Amino acid sequence: MEPGLDDIRAAAERIRGHVHRTPVLTCATLDEVSGARLYFKCENLQRVGAFKMRGATNAVLSLGIEEAARGVATHSSGNHAQALARAARARGIPAFIVMPTSAPAVKRRAVAGYGAEIIPCEPTLAAREAALREVVARTGAVFVPPYDDERIIAGQGTAALELIEDVPDLAWILCPVGGGGLLAGTALAAAGLAPGLRVVGAEPCGADDAARSLAAGRRLPAENPRSICDGLLTSLGERNFPIIRRLVHAIWTVSDAEVVSAMRMVFERMKLVVEPSAVAGLAAALGHAEELADSRVGIILSGGNVDLDRLPWLKSAAGQL
Amino acid sequence: MEPGLDDIRAAAERIRGHVHRTPVLTCATLDEVSGARLYFKCENLQRVGAFKMRGATNAVLSLGIEEAARGVATHSSGNHAQALARAARARGIPAFIVMPTSAPAVKRRAVAGYGAEIIPCEPTLAAREAALREVVARTGAVFVPPYDDERIIAGQGTAALELIEDVPDLAWILCPVGGGGLLAGTALAAAGLAPGLRVVGAEPCGADDAARSLAAGRRLPAENPRSICDGLLTSLGERNFPIIRRLVHAIWTVSDAEVVSAMRMVFERMKLVVEPSAVAGLAAALGHAEELADSRVGIILSGGNVDLDRLPWLKSAAGQL
Numbered sequence: 340m341e342p343g344l345d346d347i348r349a350a351a352e353r354i355r356g357h358v359h360r361t362p363v364l365t366c367a368t369l370d371e372v373s374g375a376r377l378y379f380k381c382e383n384l385q386r387v388g389a390f391k392m393r394g395a396t397n398a399v400l401s402l403g404i405e406e407a408a409r410g411v412a413t414h415s416s417g418n419h420a421q422a423l424a425r426a427a428r429a430r431g432i433p434a435f436i437v438m439p440t441s442a443p444a445v446k447r448r449a450v451a452g453y454g455a456e457i458i459p460c461e462p463t464l465a466a467r468e469a470a471l472r473e474v475v476a477r478t479g480a481v482f483v484p485p486y487d488d489e490r491i492i493a494g495q496g497t498a499a500l501e502l503i504e505d506v507p508d509l510a511w512i513l514c515p516v517g518g519g520g521l522l523a524g525t526a527l528a529a530a531g532l533a534p535g536l537r538v539v540g541a542e543p544c545g546a547d548d549a550a551r552s553l554a555a556g557r558r559l560p561a562e563n564p565r566s567i568c569d570g571l572l573t574s575l576g577e578r579n580f581p582i583i584r585r586l587v588h589a590i591w592t593v594s595d596a597e598v599v600s601a602m603r604m605v606f607e608r609m610k611l612v613v614e615p616s617a618v619a620g621l622a623a624a625l626g627h628a629e630e631l632a633d634s635r636v637g638i639i640l641s642g643g644n645v646d647l648d649r650l651p652w653l654k655s656a657a658g659q660l
Numbered sequence: 661m662e663p664g665l666d667d668i669r670a671a672a673e674r675i676r677g678h679v680h681r682t683p684v685l686t687c688a689t690l691d692e693v694s695g696a697r698l699y700f701k702c703e704n705l706q707r708v709g710a711f712k713m714r715g716a717t718n719a720v721l722s723l724g725i726e727e728a729a730r731g732v733a734t735h736s737s738g739n740h741a742q743a744l745a746r747a748a749r750a751r752g753i754p755a756f757i758v759m760p761t762s763a764p765a766v767k768r769r770a771v772a773g774y775g776a777e778i779i780p781c782e783p784t785l786a787a788r789e790a791a792l793r794e795v796v797a798r799t800g801a802v803f804v805p806p807y808d809d810e811r812i813i814a815g816q817g818t819a820a821l822e823l824i825e826d827v828p829d830l831a832w833i834l835c836p837v838g839g840g841g842l843l844a845g846t847a848l849a850a851a852g853l854a855p856g857l858r859v860v861g862a863e864p865c866g867a868d869d870a871a872r873s874l875a876a877g878r879r880l881p882a883e884n885p886r887s888i889c890d891g892l893l894t895s896l897g898e899r900n901f902p903i904i905r906r907l908v909h910a911i912w913t914v915s916d917a918e919v920v921s922a923m924r925m926v927f928e929r930m931k932l933v934v935e936p937s938a939v940a941g942l943a944a945a946l947g948h949a950e951e952l953a954d955s956r957v958g959i960i961l962s963g964g965n966v967d968l969d970r971l972p973w974l975k976s977a978a979g980q981l
Contacts, residue, residue: 362683364705383931384685603968610704610964612931643931647924653969 341582342489344531347496347524350397354494357396357429357524361385361498363505368608373624375631378509380502383613383643387421387449390498390521390641391485395492398483399430407432409479414460414467416442417570418642419485424455437470439463445646486518487576496524502637503532510659511631513620514550516540516570516590519579521641526586535566537588541619543568543595549575549583567595567651570616581630593622596608599651601625605640606650614645661812662903665852668817668845671718675815678717678750682706682819684826689929694945696952699830701823704742704934706962708742708770710960711819711842712806716743718815719804720751728753730800735781735788737763738891739963740806744967747775755822756801758791760784766967807839808897817845824853832952834941835960837870837911838892840900842962858909862940864889864916870896870904871911888916888972891937893962914943920972922946927971928960935966 361381369377382390399411403508410433413423420436427434434455437449439462450457460470475482484491498521499512512529516522524541529536542549543566552559558580564572575583593601598615599623605613624631682702690698703711720732731754734744741757748755755776759768760783763791772778781791796803805812819842820833833850837843843861850857863870873880879901885893896904914922919936924945926934941959945952 362685364683367707386688388931606933606968610709610933612927612933647927647971648974650968650971653974 340579342490342493342496343527346414346489346493347500347528347531349391350490350493351497354393354396354497357400357426358392359385360501363502364609366609369604371619372604373631374628375624375634377621377624378502378506378635378637379609380498380637380639381611382498383611383617383640387418387425388643389418389422390495390639391418392425393497394491394494394520395419395483396426396429398488398490399423399426399432401490402481406481409481410434411483412471412474412478412480412481413437413485414471415485416446418644420446420450421453423483423555424450424453428454433478433480435474435478437467437474439467443646444498465479470643477503486520486573487578489578491520492524492527492579492582494524495521496528498639499525499637500532501526501527502639503536506635506637508635509536509637510634511537511539512556512637512639513539513541513623515568515571515616515619515641516575517616519549519575519583521639522587523579525639526582530586538586539588539623540583540590541623541660542590542592543571543598543619544592545595546572547592552580552591553584553587553590554583566577567598568616568619570614571619579622591623591627593626594617597622597626603652611640612643612645614642615651617643618639661810662899663814663817664848667810667814668821668849668852669716671811671814672821674721675714675717675818678721678747680706681822684823685930687930690925690942693925694952695949696726696945696957698942698945699823699956699958700825700930701819701958701960702932704932704961704966705820708739708746709964710739710743710817711960712713712739712743713746714818715812715815715841716740717747717750719809719811720744720747720753722811723802727802730802730814730965731755732804733792733795733799733801734758734804734806735792736806737767739965741767741771742774743770745774749775754799754801756795756799758788758795760788763949764967798915799871807841807894808899809898812841813845813848813900813903816842817849819960820846820849820958821853824849824857825962827956828960829956830854830857830958831955832858832860833958833960834860834862834944836889836892836937836940836962837863837896837904838905838937839894840870840896843908844903846960847903851907859907860909860944861904862944862975863911863913864892864940865913866918867893867918868913873901873915874905874908874911875912877905888919889937889940891935892940912938912944912948914947918943918947925975932961933964933966934961935963936972938962938964
């Protein structure tokens with residue numbers, strides 16, 4: 340069943356003390372640049388460095404004692420893998436993470452550092468799914484998907500819940516959209532708490548399946564998605580799409596160059612480490628200054644897990660653009 | 661007269677709304693690494709990116725209407741220059757900033773961006789002081805020194821005041837020491853609010869005049885100071901020394917390599933942009949793990965103004981170490 344505000348409130352209650360209530364920061368310079376009043380919900384300062392900790396923790400803590408005892412499993416090389424590993428460790432249950440052999444060593448180490456068992460697989464979706472089926476069959480672990488899941492959507496919605504509690508009278512909330520867990524949760528929270536508030540998903544133009552899906556009225560998968568925003572390459576989930584279609588005001592697309600420029604502004608002016616995917620909302624705000632003029636705009640900075648040796652404005656990393 | 665807790669409280673009242681009440685953040689990983697419970701007062705998230713905004717704002721707002729009208733002046737190429745320029749703009753009075761011609765263009769632009777008049781001078785202390793005397797004589801502006809000043813010390817003490825309000829039962833506070841404005845203010849706040857609390861100054865071993873001065877019982881200037889912590893190369897101020905001597909538990913020195921390692925941890929694990937000087941306290945904590953074991957330790961992250969093209973762990977910047 341589609342989650343609602345009550346599920347988000349229940350998730351907030353459940354995960355309290357397990358995740359940070361992240362601060363909302365403002366920046367006079369970015370207000371000047373954008374012409375709006377921007378309120379940044381800093382999920383880069385969340386545990387494991389991303390909002391993914393909210394959904395994963397909600398999913399792990401929602402399990403009954405018996406099913407929890409068998410552990411949880413997922414396939415991911417990104418922030419969801421770390422989040423699920425850490426949430427499982429906090430509950431004292433096993434986590435099985437299927438990771439492609441192509442995943443960076445630093446990400447494998449992080450997941451292993453939280454005590455999860457890593458199951459390596461070939462870097463194709465088919466291989467990932469097969470390895471996941473195998474581990475679930477072998478261990479009885481519960482599959483916790485990264486976004487296409489009610490518990491995940493409700494958990495991710497707690498970020499917007501806190502933002503709306505902390506900043507009254509927001510006219511807009513902008514957040515990144517990949518699989519749509521954060522965007523669907525945000526839209527549900529806003530619809531329940533502040534019906535006039537407009538929620539916008541920000542998406543790389545090189546991975547614009549959400550924009551195309553909304554335009555077509557049906558889910559269209561991402562085809563050869565390509566963007567510096569490695570967290571936003573996935574296609575909208577089955578459960579996420581109808582929520583987004585019903586409740587989201589628009590999807591705004593951003594170029595990689597806009598993302599890198601916004602990322603550098605956040606490092607330089609806000610003194611925050613953010614990953615490219617995290618600033619899609621800010622990049623979209625800067626590209627839609629007229630629509631947002633003088634409004635109060637919430638922006639979810641979704642994560643901070645970036646390779647500090649390869650920051651995209653450095654010459655050595657320029658080939659990425 | 662030496663400032664006290666009342667002056668810090670008055671400063672806090674005066675600067676409210678002009679500076680951020682910065683968040684106090686924690687990090688499970690750094691707690692594990694240090695063996696203590698660390699509470700980070702994030703002055704890198706302060707306006708202009710450093711605690712210097714507190715003292716400069718307190719000084720500017722302490723001026724009477726007539727003296728304020730003539731403006732304020734200082735010589736600085738660092739965070740104090742930006743802070744004074746911005747505080748003056750907020751009050752609508754002129755600021756005259758003597759800056760050596762060797763100062764990076766980005767710092768000149770920042771100061772000019774706040775509407776201050778920049779007076780260029782040769783990069784020697786004698787030239788800076790002469791240029792300052794000239795501008796004060798010409799304009800009647802009030803000289804606001806970067807640290808050797810009661811209003812500055814009281815203003816910088818407001819960071820510790822907030823930290824102690826937010827985190828009860830701290831056993832230690834560690835903060836960087838250069839000229840001693842932040843350290844003296846922190847020591848005064850702690851002595852007034854939490855008498856058992858130990859305040860420690862953290863200093864680069866290549867600029868250890870505070871450690872040597874405390875050992876000698878008199879101010880010894882820094883001689884050819886050399887450290888990646890460009891904010892901590894100055895010698896202790898005349899007004900700062902007796903406060904520090906009386907109230908500070910110890911000065912702990914840190915190597916540049918320890919600073920760079922701590923800086924990278926803060927970027928990577930806390931997702932915060934900090935300048936080298938800012939992490940001296942954390943580096944000192946990691947080097948004194950036995951003394952701090954299991955204690956509640958406040959750490960002031962003093963600033964975030966770092967050149968993002970030359971982060972010290974990048975190969976292109978390795979020559980700095």
